[in-house]
Amino acid sequence: MFSKVLIANRGEIALRVARACRELGIQVVAVYSTEDRDSAVVSYADQAIQIGPAPAKRSYLNIPAIVEAALHTGAEAIHPGYGFLSEDPDFAEVCRDHGIAFVGPPPEVIAQLGDKSAARRLMTEAGLPIIPGSLTPTRSVEEARQIAEDIGYPVVIKANAGGGGRGMRMAHEATAFLRAYQQTKTDAQALFGDSLVYVERYLTSARHIEIQVLADDFGTTIHLGERDCSVQRRHQKLVEESPAPRMPPGLAARMGQAAVRGAQAAGYLGAGTFEFLLSSTGEFFFLEANCRIQVEHPVTEMVTGVDLVQEQFRIAAGEPITLCQDDIGLRGSAIECRINAENPDRDFVPTPGTLAEFTAPGGPFVRVDTHGFPGYRIPASYDSLLAKLIVWAPTREQALNRMDRALAEFRVRGPGVHSTHSFLREVIRNPVFRSGDHNTTIVEQLLRLDNVPGAA
């Protein structure tokens, strides 16, 4: 096992990873921008290196600065967290070239799975069902329109280098196609520096189900069950749970096996996620594979009892996975809510500012992963995730009641600061969500209800 690790991230995930290090007896090196000088992970870490100014491009995305920091501190491995450099094949390669272990898959695997149409081709070959659409980036708007006609509307146009719900637009009919296509190309260029796009059918009333996998260097690949992440707003997840409610018998296991096949075909190493769309008729389709630890990984940890970040470290250190597939069973029900510093009444606009009050809930079976504390100044430079509230209970209904109770205990207050926790309570109490009969449109439906004059 490593004796010293550098965490190339910030916020709650940096602290989460640092805690895993502490439990494994690994020394922690934090890196931070000038904006995060007083952050929780900086005071938690054994060593902290200031790597750049506030803009992520010059700090958390600054490969030379991070690698220099690792070399100077003698860190043997870099954990990239999620976002930032976590799925950057160049970063993984630079780490390898400098003899630093990158906690994640090899650069070639990241590159292949990051190219979304290449990933679709690979998964088709591995026998995974994919959503009807193009298998290569479209070369012209005419070709793209023809594909849309062939597969039928509505369609979704996606950035080839995209992922995480960014860089995609819907076209519900032929007349809207051109505009959506061109906007997606523009967005893709701006977001990912690559204007290639592809087209696939848009499944209405689908659910977002993903499978957690672990793969080591000894040929072992296992899955750790599913997560339902259907509660989304503008393709950003708000609530995640495991197991997924109302799954037909055997379906989750079949999806798990498909994910393992996909991971093996890709030569996957480490912790990864295979995302699927599940249609209302019970068909599932491969969506994308994520080469990182995900924000919502705690729900899997709560139902499996496996510390995924510690497993990541073991695999990166060249040790075998300590589990086999038969060891994995999902016990009870876990739910996660993302508490963002955003104002739900103003279209979820981010609300940076200083926390005058910050009291996280507690009590039985409640876990809070957060970097927040009273007096913490939420910077405007980064994303608005402030805390992840995770609860566990023997049944989904009990877990929902527990989440409702825990959300009610959350106190987040500060000048100009808003939080999504009260909105999340509405979601948790919503009868459709409670029944488990919801799909990815539930938040839009809820918000539409809210906007009806006179509605409660």
Added chain:
Amino acid sequence: MTQRSLNYLGRRNDGQTPSELPATIPVVCAEELDKLLGRVRHHAAGFVTDLAHPPRALRVRAGEVSLEVEWAPEQGSASVSAEPAVLPVAGEDPDLHYLTSPAVGVFYRLPEPGAAPFISEGDPVVAGQQVGIIEAMKLMIPIEADQAGRILQVLKNDGEPVEYGERLFALAVLSAAGRAQPCSAKC
């Protein structure tokens, strides 16, 4: 002198002695310029010998000619300035300025092993002058003074690893209110 530092000094002096600064650098032929510089040198040498104490630095600038005299701190009271000069104390003097590291890397004071350092304590610097190097991922990033002044302290050793924003040099900023009163002379 670089155009950049010229511009810089022009800006700094602007608020203080606007009437003495040229709007543009006058166009002169080479012969005229030589004559002009000769006169300035002569004048400057005479100026120095007339002084009670030798200055730490004397700079003569081209363009509309200006003459800058910088005094050693202990001789500040002999300055032509009416105000006595005081050695700046770290953290107190408003004219104290730090040159910080532009990147995580290794700090070098020397242009190459065995060479003389770019700059030493007490040396004057002009804006844009290179004072060190940060090596980051085999890339040599020059560290330049962002304003004119005098190096009071070198805060890092040659070859020492540094973080982004770490202080490398303490600089006494060149200003009218103290040690380094610029004098201007028109021909």
